Every structure is written in C-alpha cells, then in structure tokens.
Amino acid sequence: MLNSDQTEIDLPPTHSESESVFSDCGGGRAGSAEDAGGIGLCAQSRIAEPGEAVKKDLQHLSREERRRRRRATAKYRTAHATRERIRVEAFNMAFAELRKLLPTLPPDKKLSKIEILRLAICYISYLNHVLDV
Numbered sequence: 001m002l003n004s005d006q007t008e009i010d011l012p013p014t015h016s017e018s019e020s021v022f023s024d025c026g027g028g029r030a031g032s033a034e035d036a037g038g039i040g041l042c043a044q045s046r047i048a049e050p051g052e053a054v055k056k057d058l059q060h061l062s063r064e065e066r067r068r069r070r071r072a073t074a075k076y077r078t079a080h081a082t083r084e085r086i087r088v089e090a091f092n093m094a095f096a097e098l099r100k101l102l103p104t105l106p107p108d109k110k111l112s113k114i115e116i117l118r119l120a121i122c123y124i125s126y127l128n129h130v131l132d133v
Contacts, residue, residue: 061069070076095113102119104111111119 071080095116098120099111099116102116102123104119
C-alpha cells in the first residue's frame with residue numbers, strides 16, 4: 001500500500017512534477033531534497049520532459065482511447081472550432097459566388113442554399129438545352 005508521500009508510475013497527470021521528483025529522494029519531503037543538494041532536487045532524480053509522464057500513462061491505452069483523450073483537450077477543441085469556422089466561411093463564400101452567377105428576379109432576392117442549388121441545376125439544364133439547339 002502506498003503512503004501519501006509515494007507516487008506510482010501511472011498516476012493521472014494531475015500530480016505535479018515536483019511530487020514525482022521528490023518521491024525519488026526518499027520520503028517525498030521537500031526538506032530532504034534540499035538537504036541532498038541545496039537546489040531542491042536529489043542527485044538521483046532528473047527533470048522529466050513535460051509530456052513524458054503523459055506518454056507513459058497513454059502507452060497502455062488503445063489507439064482509439066488515445067485519440068479520444070487527445071480530442072478531449074481544450075487545445076484540440078479550440079483548433080477544431082477554428083478549422084470548422086474557416087470551412088463554413090469558405091462554404092458560404094462559395095454559395096455567394098454561385099448566387100451571383102444565377103439570374104433571378106429581383107436580382108437582390110435572398111435565396112437559401114437549397115434554392116441556390118436548385119436554381120443552379122435548372123440554369124445548367126437550360127444552358128445545355130440552348131447549346132443543343
């Protein structure tokens with residue numbers, strides 16, 4: 001059984017990096033680490049890269065579970081929302097360009113996307129008919 005000062009390898013990433021470093025110094029107390037070298041870290045420990053503990057934690061998960069966890073981060077959601085906004089803006093601009101090419105009465109009439117598509121289909125059919133004659 002672990003006491004409150006000891007850590008396990010696959011702890012969730014909520015534990016601070018200093019807790020895992022100090023646990024290597026024998027007891028997990030900050031005082032013992034300072035006694036060992038005066039800098040707050042014992043000679044045996046090393047400062048791990050920030051993502052190293054998370055990588056160890058994720059190694060035992062399936063590929064799908066790692067993907068789910070990655071997609072659950074705020075950074076991923078923000079990036080995804082930005083990409084989606086750009087995609088929707090490009091989509092709307094394409095509809096606006098298509099709308100400008102279609103003849104309607106009155107010319108400034110607001111059309112829905114489905115109306116634009118249906119009108120484009122009819123207009124293309126009409127142009128094909130004119131070319132065939």
